Amino acid sequence: MAVMELERPTDYLAAFGRRKWLVLLVTLSLASLALLVATFWPPIYRSSATILIEEPDVPSDLVRSTVSTFADERLQMIEQRVMTTQNLIGIIDKFGLYESERKTEPMAVVVEDMRDMIDLGVVSADVNDPRSGRTTRATIAFTVSFDSNAPRTAQQVANELVTLYLSENLRTRQEQAAGTTGFLHEESSRLAGRIEELETQLAAFKAKYAGSLPEQLTINTQILDRTQSDMLEIRRQLQAAQERQIFLQAQLAQVDPYSTTSVTFDGKPLLSAADRLRALEMQFLSISATYGPNHPDVKKLKREIDGLKGAAGGGSDAVALQERRQAISTELAQMQEEHGAEHPDVKRLQRELSNVEAAIAEGANSASVAAASPERPNNPAYIQLQAQVNAAEADIAALKGQSIVVEAKLTAIEQRVMQTPEVERAYLEMKRDYDQTVQKYQEVRQKEGEARLAENLEAESKGEKFSVIEPPALPEEPVRPNRKLILLVGFALAMAAGVGSGALADSIDDRVYGQRQLAGLSGQPPLVVIPRVRNAGERNRVWALWILGVLAVVAGIVAALAYVHFMVMPLDVAFAMLAERFKLRF
Amino acid sequence: MEQLEKAVAKARAQRRIAQPGERRSPGENGTVFARATPPVYRETPVMPFRPAAFEANKVVANRPDHPVADIYRSLRARVQQRLLRDNRRSLGITSPGEGEGKSWTAVNLALSLALGENQTVLLADLDLREPVVARYFGIEPKLGINDYLQGRATLPECMVNPGIDRLVLLPAVGSLGNSAELLSSPQMSSLARELKQRYADRIIIYDLPPLLTVGDTIGFLPNVDATLLVLRDGKTHAGELRRAVELLAGHELIGTVLNAVH
Structure with a gap:
């Protein structure tokens, strides 16, 4: 202190x-x-280019570019892409930069050094935005510069950097535009696939619920109405037929099936074939008893009986056969008791019995029904009524069948109509989904078209682009160091x-x-x-020191100059160099 | 200049030789104060100083035209005034540390006092470890204060006149490592008393060892009437100065001298 x-x-x-x-x-x-620093700091030359950011050739009202980032932002992006270590190493190799550093330093350090030498400057201007009406700052141009201790190198590298910037910008924009288009295209095909899927679903749905679809509701309702009236009509007819049947049956019950009152056209009573056959057979029995079998009357009767037998059916035949078998078996049993089993009549009877039995078996097979009705009605009125009843019954059967069919149809239609609201809900849902997808698809298609247009814009470089308005020049004066400033500040x-x-x-x-x-x-x-008091000796010593000191300084300066002159470079050259470095003009 | 000084010294030497019988004892000598003529030291051997030694040691108080001599005359006046006002006659000159110029100041002050009017001066070198007073005058006395203290010589035998009127030196010869013990010894006290009593009108200047580095300096201080502190500009630390001033507070510190200012 x-x-x-x-x-x-x-x-x-x-x-x-x-x-x-x-x-x-x-x-x-x-x-x-x-002074030493100011003198010996190596000169650094800077070569820089100015690049204008040009507005798109095609107005944005006509074709809107899909590259929507701001110029500043994109510049930053491009800078990052240009300044990759790989790019810089490429430049270093191409121009053989930093040879001495590369021998001692790792590549990462050299690249970092190089990055420090690259400068990106932005030129902004106040721009009146016509849309918002506000004044904003917009980047209209930028400068790229490279510093090097050799002017030629500075220019070459700056040139290379400008090229990189331009191509990178183009590539970035095209990539962005293509990326947008690609995305939209992918999206539209995805939507197309979705639409197809929905259509398939819709078709399947329609097929599954065919008839229950809401648009068929009116038709269904009409069919239902009609079917219901059909049904009513059938019921009404059925009822009428049944009434008629009942009425006819009641009539039928009052009529005798075997009418005797009925006569033929010649006045004879009209007989049924069976009655006539019986009558003829009685007559035949009596005639044959009178006449021989060859008697014409007998023959005539015989033929008439045969004819009637054919007309009356096997019914009577079967009964006759039964009776015959009865008779034969009775006779056979009688004969066997009287004459024994070996008697020819017995044998004949046995054969006859088996014949008859065979005939019975045959007759039972062929016409067992005829055997049930012992006799046919022969009253014409009865028969007519019977036919009417039969017709009514057939009518009823037909109407009943018809009614079942119509009823089934009615049920089906009713079910369809009842199902319709539910189907409609699901159907509407599907339909809505489908409609929306279609709408979206159309939108995306439209956007895709726009994007494709924008991509073409970029591809043909009609979008915003960079143009070099001032190519890198060969620097004549070093940009650094400011030796005078170093001196001034240093002093x-x-x-x-x-x-x-x-x-x-x-x-x-x-x-x-x-x-x-x-x-x-x-x-x-x-x-x-x-x-302080000094004696003569001390005073002399002080003087001597001063003189020695001055001499030493002078000798040192002379020695230094001599060293420079003889060992480094001639003094006039050195002086000229210094004057050049300090920008002194004489 | 040098020739002149040599001439003066030669003349004095001749006078000393011419007046050998004027030796007087202090007892018969009344007050010297009123005497107009310079005192004659019959019993004190004269060893004329060497001007070259003055030059080498930068002793300048005897030079009438030297600016520093003027300063010493000013100091002489202040010291005389202070001492005579309180009827004090002995002055101890010391400094906080070594090499601050106390001996140089003591020699110059003694010289200046002796060259003034009517003042006899005794300069005693008490820095027994490194006695320098004799060297400043360029003389080599055979006996010194240490011989007296060790009983090898009487006090008058140890004194020497450097060939300057009204100035007597009591030098030390050789170096004594144990000066601390000697300074505070009763012998030293009696020496101081004797010196004071012997010449009533004489100012006795003690060249003391450094105050802070030699412990015993303080022990001698009761034997002096006043003290003067010498400091070398830019050498003495503030703390040292404070301590020295504290130590000297009870010993009539009449002031400080700032030495070797740039």
């Missing part, structure tokens, strides 16, 4: 006097360091550091300097203040 605060200007002067050597040393050494810093170090040294020095500090500490001013 300083013994006392410095208060007066003279205190500062005294303090400076005390520390002048330290201050000088620090200042001079830092200043010479600054200023050196002086500040010198003064600072002096101040620091004085502040941490707690020794007593000057009579004011002494007075402050001891309570009274010194009686006398005696300056």
Whole structure:
């Protein structure tokens, strides 16, 4: 700590006097360091290009680009894509950059160095947005620059970078547009597939619920009405037929089936075939008893009986056969008792019996029904009535069949109509789904068309594009370092550091300097203040030191110049180089 | 200049030789104060100083035209005034540390006082470890204060006149490592008393060892009437100064001298 605060200007002067050597040393050494840095810092050249971001050729009202990001944003994106390590390594290899660094540093470090040398600047302008009417800042152009210690390299690399930026922009935009189109296309085909699926479902549904579909409801209702009236009609007819039948049957019951009152056209009573046969057979029995079998009357009767037998059916035959068998078996039993089993009549009877039995068996097979009705009615009125009854019965049977059919139909239709609301709900749901999908599909198709148009726009570079308005030039003057500024700042810093170090040294020095500090500490001013006394020898030594010092400095400067002149480069060249570096004009 | 000084010294030497019988004892010598003529040291051997030694050691108080001599004359006036006002006659000159110029100040002050009017001065070198007073004058005395203290010589035998009127030196010869013990010894006290009593009007200046580095300096302080603290500019630390001032507080510190200011 300083013994006392410095208060007066003279205190500062005294303090400076005390520390002048330290201050000088620090200042001079830092200043010479600054001079060295300013002189030997290698020059850096910058080559830069200006690239204009052009508005689309086709107005956005006509074809809206699907690349909707802002220019700034896209620039950033492109920068990231351009500045990939791979790209930069490609450039480094192509132009053989950073040869010395690549020998000692890993590639990642070299690439990082290179990245620092690339600069992307954005040129913005206040733009009046016609839509919102507000003034916004928009990026209208950008600059790409590369710094290198060789002007040619700077230009080449800047050129390469510009190319990369342009192609990357084009590629990015096209990719984006193609991506949009691809997505929309995929979406539309997906929707198309969905529509197909829905259509299949709908068709299957319609097939399954055919007739119950809501649009068939009116028809179904009409059919139902008609069928119901049909049904009523059938019932009514049926009832009529039944009534008629009952009536006819009642009539029939009053009529005798075997009418005797009926006569033929010649006045003879009209006989049925069976009655006539019986009558003829009685007559035959009596005639045959009178006449021989060859008698014409007998023969006539015989023929008539045979004819009638054919007309009356096997019924009477079967009865006759039964009776005959009865008779034969009785006769046979009688004969066997009388004559024994070996008697020819017995044998003949046995044969006859088996014949008759065979005939019976045959007759039972062929006409067992005829045997049930012992006799046919022969009253014509009865028969007519009977026929009418039969007709009525047939009518009833037909109407009943018809009624069953109609009833089934009615039930089916009723079921369909009842099912209709439920089917309608499911159907509407499916239909809605289908309609929506179709609508969406149409929208997507439309968008896809627009996107395809936009893609074409990008493909033909009619969208927003980059155009180089100022290609990278070969730099003539280095952009860095600003040697004069380095010198100025360096000198200023050196002086500040010198003064600072002096101040620091004085502040941490707690020794007593000057009579004011002494007075402050001891309570009274010194009686006398005696300056330093030097004798002649000391004075001479001081002089000698000064002279030696100046000589040494001069000799050092001369030696340095000589070294530069003979070992590095001639002094005039060195001077010219310095003048060039510091941009001094003579 | 040098030639002149040599001439003066030669003249004085001749005078000393010419007046060998004027030796006097202190007892018969009344007050020297009122005497106009310079005192004659019959019993004190004269060893003329070497001007070259003054030059080498930068002793300048005897040079009339030197600015520092003027400063010493100013200091002389202040010291005389302070001492005579309180009837004090011995002054101890010390400093907090080594090499701050106390011996140089003591020599210059003694010289300045002696060269002034009517003031006899005795300069005693009590920095027994590193006695320098004799060297400042360029003389090599055979006996010193250490011989007296060790009983090898009487006090008058140890004194020497450097060839300057009204100035007597009591040098130390050689180095004594144990000066601390000697300074606080009763012998030293009696020496101080004797010196004071012997010449009533004489100012006795003690060149003391450093106050803070030699422990015994403080032990001698009761034997002096006043003290003067010498500091070298930019050498003494603040703490040292404070301590020195504290230590000297009870010993009539008449002031400080700031030495070797840039």
